[in-house]
Amino acid sequence: MSIASDNPDIIERFGPHLAYSSDARLATGVEPDKLVDTHCCFCGQQCGIRLKVKDNEVIGFEPREDFPFNHGMLCPKGVKRYLQGSHPDRLLSAYQRDPREGFRAIPYPEALDRVASEITRIQSSFGNDAFAVLTGASLTNEKAYLMGKFARVCLKTANIDYNGRLCMVSAAAGNKKAFGIDRAANPWADILRAEVVWISGANVAECAPITTNYVWQAREHGAKIIVVDPRITPIARTCDLFLPIKPGRDIALFNGILHLMIENDWLDHGFIDEHTVGFEAAAEHVKDWTPRRTAEVTGIAERGIRQAAEWWGQAKTSFLLHARGIEHHTHGVQNVLGAINMVLASGRIGREYCGYATITGQGNGQGGREHGQKCDQLPGARDVSNPEHRAYVAKVWGVDPNDIPQAGVDAYEIFRKIDRGEIRGLLSICFNPKVSLPDNSFITRALEKLEFFVVIDFFLSETAHHADVVLPGSLQEEDEGTVTQIEGRVIKINKAVEPPGDAREDWRIIQDIAKQLGREHGLTFNSPREIFNELREASRGGIADYSGITYEKIERQYGVCWPCRGEDDPGTLRLFEAGSWNPIAKGAGPFYFPDGKARFNAAAYTAPAEDVDDEYPVILTTGRVVSQYLSGTQTRRIGPLVDQYPEPRIEMHPRLAEKLDIKDGDWATAESRRGSVTLRAMVVTTIRPDTVFIPYHWAGRRSVNQLTISAQDPISKIPEYKVCAVKLRRSNG
Amino acid sequence: MSVHSNMEFFVDPMRCIGCQACMQACTECDTHKGHSMIHLDYLDRAHSVQTAPVVCMHCESPTCAEVCPADAIKRTEDGVVQTARKPRCIACNNCVLACPFGVPKMQTEFKLMMKCDMCYDRTSAGKRPMCATVCPSQALFFGTREQIEELRPRSTPINQFRFGGQIITTKVSMMAPKAARAEYVDVTAAMNEQATGRTITLNILDGMCE
Amino acid sequence: MTGERIKATGWGVLFTLTLAILIVAGSRNLSHFDAALVGYTFAVLFATFAITYRYAMWLQRPPTALYWKRGWQVFFRPSYLVTNIANWFKRVIGEFALNNFIFKRNKQRGIAHSLIMWGCVLACAITFPLVFGWIHFETPPDDTTWYRTFLFGFPTLAFRIHSITGFLVFHGLVWASFLVIAGVMLALRRRMRDHGAAALQQFGEDFLPLILLFAVSVTGLMLTASYTWMKGYAYDFLAILHAMSVIFTLLWLPFGKFFHIFQRPAQLGVGFYKDVGEREAPALCRRCGTPFTSRQHAEDLIRVEKALGYRYEIEGSAEHYQWICPRCRRAMLVLGQGKLWQDVLGGESIHIDFPPALPQSSLGNPRIDFGPLGDEDKRNFHP
Secondary structure, rough: OOOOOOOOHHHHHHHOOEEEOOOOHHOOOOOOOEEEEEOOOOOOOOOOOOOEOOEEEEEEEEEEEOOOOOOOOOHHHHHHHHHHOOOOOOOOOOOEEEOHHHHHHOOHHHHHHHHHHHHHHHHHHHOHHHHHEEOOOOOOOOHHHHHHHHHHHHHHOOOOEHHHHOHHHHHHHHHHOOOOOOOOOOOOOHHHHOOEEEEOOOHHHHHHHOHHHHHHHHOOOEEEEEEEEEOOOOOHOOOOEEEEOOOHHHHHHHHHHHHHHHHOOOOOHHHHHHHEEHHHHHHHHHHHHHHHHOOOOHHOOOHHHHHHHHHHHHOOOEEEEOOOOHHHHHHHHHHHHHHHHHHHOOOOEEEEEEEEEEEEOOOOOHHHHHOOOOOEEEOOOOEEOHHHHHHHHHHHOOOHHHHHHHOOOOHHHHHHHHHHOOOOOEEEEEOOOHHHHHHHHHHHHHHHOOOOEEEEEEOOOOHHHHHOEEEEEEHHHHOOOOEEEEOOOOEOOOOOOOOOOOOOOHHHHHHHHHOOOOOOOOOOOOOOHHHHHHHHHOOOOOOOOOOOOOHHHHHHHHEEEEOOOOOOOOOHHHHHOOOOOOOOOOOOOOOOOOOEEEEEEOOOOOOOOOOOOOOEEEEEEEEOOOOOOOOOOOOEEEHHHHOOOOOEEEOOHHHHHHHHHOOOOOOEEEEEEOOOEEEEEEEOOOOOEEEEEEEEOOOOHOHHHHHOOOOOOOOEEEEEEEOOOEEEEEEEE | OOOOOOOOEEEEEHHHOOOHHHHHOOOOOOOOOOOOOOOOEOOOOOOOOOOEEOOOOOOOOOOHOOOOOOOOOOOOOOOOEEEOOOOOOOOOOHHHHHHHOOOOOEEHOOOOOOOOOOOOHHOOOOOHHHHHHHHOOOOEEOOOOOHHHHHOOEEEEEEEEEEEEEEEEEEEEEEEHHHHHOOEEHHHHHOOOOOOOOOOOOOOOOOOOO | HHHHHHHHHHHHHHHHHHHHHHHHHHOOOOOOOOOHHHHHHHHHHHHHHHHHHHHHHHHOHHHHHHHHHHHHHHHHHHHHHHHHHHHHHHHHHHHHHHOOHHHHHHHHHHHHHHHHHHHHHHHHHHHHHHOOOOEEEEOOOOOOOEEEEOOOEEEEEEEEOOOHHHHHHOOHHHHHHHHHHHHHHHHHHHHHHHHHHHHHHHHHHHHHHHHHHHHHHHHHHHHHHHHOOOOOOOHHHHHHHHHHHHHHHHHHHHOOHHHHHHOOOOHHHHHHHHHHHHHEEEEEEEOOOOOEEEEEHHHHHHHHHHHHHOEEEEOOOEEEHHOHHHHHHHHHHHHHHHHHHHHHOOOOOOOOOOOOOOOOOOEOOOOOOOOOOOOHHHHHHHH
């Protein structure tokens, strides 16, 4: 049978069906058995939430007002997150793809046996690297750590990567190049009294809603809010200065601002001299970025650029936030470096109310990228190609350093390798590449080429439709562990309910596979706590040092910000404070380089990989809506969230719509060189006339990633989701 | 049980980001579970993302109660105008149409008007209302006057609203700029106002990229 | 004494006197009147006066008065009379006999209410005529195993004393108490468990009526138990206890929750008013132009608001705030607040090169239960 995301038989059985409150969840006279303090599973802010549990079912929530980050605040996803449990689509047993039935339930041991024998067969015939592992940044630190260890120690494959590749890697790479460390430099509390809050490429109100209150609080005390975005997002509506940038031109703006800062001497010379290197080269580089040229490239009026530079240049305190809007580009790392240059030139970092941060997107976007599920990385944000790092981790793992594979390839490249026949088998957990990767018809073809594909998931995601075996994993509330949120704060996820049916905690499944393979060395943990304790050891002395963090300390302190190097260390709320110590600089300075100094990097402007032309004249940019999360595997199954934004729409400016004779609510087709999608038009003046926007949470024929381009940043390997060229026409649906 | 007299509800629609967390959370409140009592409207989505969150303002002399032919709407001593009393409400719609803020909702099937009761099950037990607790922008705020004064130094709460010749005084306040020195929010004078962002200082959407 | 009170007192006296006359007449000059029940009779007479008085006062409130008048007007409007009569039967059965709308609110609530309601109806149907002497039973002189029922002194059906019918008829109040007790238990259970109810309920308004009904039913059952199985043990004491509970309940009728029994039929009038309103001219919102209710309703409300002392008149073409639909009211509130900020903070607003039109607001989430609660609500809030 054909495997398509719109396959009615599979959808009939496995959904997405919509869950609404009923029975105990709707009753007003039910006393919960217990209340579990934990965190929301959606997005990197990880808001505190208190789940109500009755008869092993999460029946509702209570705002958790004691948690200092969100004080009870939640977005609609957090409010309705409880509906993902006890869901009719929940996988309650292992499944095997069956040519006749689509999927057939099989006993768990039988599934394990099949998985192990296929892994053995593929690895013995084609080499260890022919079996790849894909993981996700919504996994807990414990699971992320275990996945890295499983791939390197048990499977001995170099090819492990994760879906943070589509998310935070540009920021991570940029931060490492400039600061030597990859973490939000400041706690969010530093936003509260910043004089200028600069938000670039971040739809804060929809993707990190709780952050809105921090921004508004700053404004209550007089802050100027500058928002750079191709759309007037809700946070842009009432900002003080809105710069409607042309997608893909952020670096030009950052360079233009630095140019004006230098021209007007709005610089912190003391800081630049004492704490940075490379300013001269960067200054030289932005010399050509006059306001006129900046305006021409970015599509922002010169007046706006000058105003922004003036406010930014003259502020005494400030906070710069950015997100995927500047990172999802073939020059995403350069964009980030451009933003950091602005911060370094101002000298406003490492102090109270002087901050800089990327807004992580995924649940464990921060922690997920630190503990070794990234292709080039070992736990503690260590480098897989650094012999010292390899030796240290090998010692913790009790293996020969030479047995640890070298760096593998990124998540998208894994699919290219599958396509070329170099990778024959794949294990995927917490990842829905068929929806989330660009040019996803290629992904579909690649998935069908696999000799063996095993998926661990709690719902049958669209990617899992292509699996040979599906193992029933755990929801966030069915396991405990830690995650590291947006501020670098390690927090504790607590178990509220037991996994139903044959489903079990993901870490148990991974260990079961290892056991079945007869390679269980180092994969015999009995609890997440045991895994965490080994993670602490493995990260000790690394940049992302968790060695001083314990579950108890997390509960006591409402989270611990890493690095935390000892029992008495309360953690590090703010990075780069004057006089702070780190294992790289060893006291030479606050930044994570041997000389303790931050790096200016000349950020080179390049146009997007696929610019508009006569044939494809409109820029397509993609993003999120507030009621959906990532590929929608969870949120497309929660009725009230779907009702809030039932289907993706093509957002376009009336001037563009008029030209195409499209009215609000009409069907319209957007077509790129890779595919087309037909959706209803939403005609609004709140978007640039040269740009259309489509949210990416939907699958199959409604997936915008049929159109997006798989061109990647050469450093971070992030795909360019934010710009590709399309043409539009009116359609009949 | 009654709502603590220190605790007040403050609304600042200028902060609203239209995320609907309030509506979703409202359906979780035990006095009207499954139904959202808060309103969230786009004022003019074609031209703006401005949204209007409206909760019951809890008038001192509630028009809804006075036009009720069935005496079904009661204001408790702590100033909360309750949802219609179930045995009495005859679903006539008077309150829905007369409320100056457009708040009550009509559940015809139940023969019952339902409206925001400031999460009475929560506020009368010392908790904050669902909507104001979860609101990510804190456009809806529930706390003491001291707290709001400290958190919002530019603003002052106003609890008078003008509708033509009528001034209505409410328990719930709306945040207005201190500098405006306004005694009341003039609702009917805003009849022809455009929905706009406040200070999108430059409009670059114009004259570009043809 | 105000005019309203004089009027209400008049109606009260009239109804009470009428009932008194009926009692005298129905019991054939008190020949079938049981003197032991005189306490009950006076309680009923007092309740009649108080209920009529309150009802009359209630009807004189501007919104009620208008609905009262309009309800009858539209009911008797010749073009709708036939439909109205048909609907009257439909609604009396669906809404009053079956309590459909209460079941929709909450099933448990529906069951509890139906049990209590039918228990009370049955009990009243038996006791009131008995007390007033309107019903009495006689044994035909020729056959002592039979009973004949007399209504208002006229003979009606007869039945054998020891038949099933006889058992059922003589124990009618027992069955009624069972229904009421079951209903009260369900209602109390809900009131004690439900968090929503817990917040809103008050002792006098919500618990006292249930306690009274329970007391009446249980003391009544105890009387039956006393004379059936215990040879009349403590019968006199129980009789006094029962009488006290019943009399207190009767006296409480006009004041507390029980008064809804008399108010509720107004629902029928409202139904006809809405039916007719839907078929006639709509009120168009004078800001957005959308129909949102009947013109009659808007005009009536303007009248009511004026009578209540409200001054919602506005200058300009809109004339009165009542001509603005609920959704535009919400929009104007927020625009009004926004204007205060804009006046202070200034800044250039977004320039739109499209013809300036009034902002048309739309629901953030139009789904039932998020936006409107039902179809009628949708019309009020705009489709």
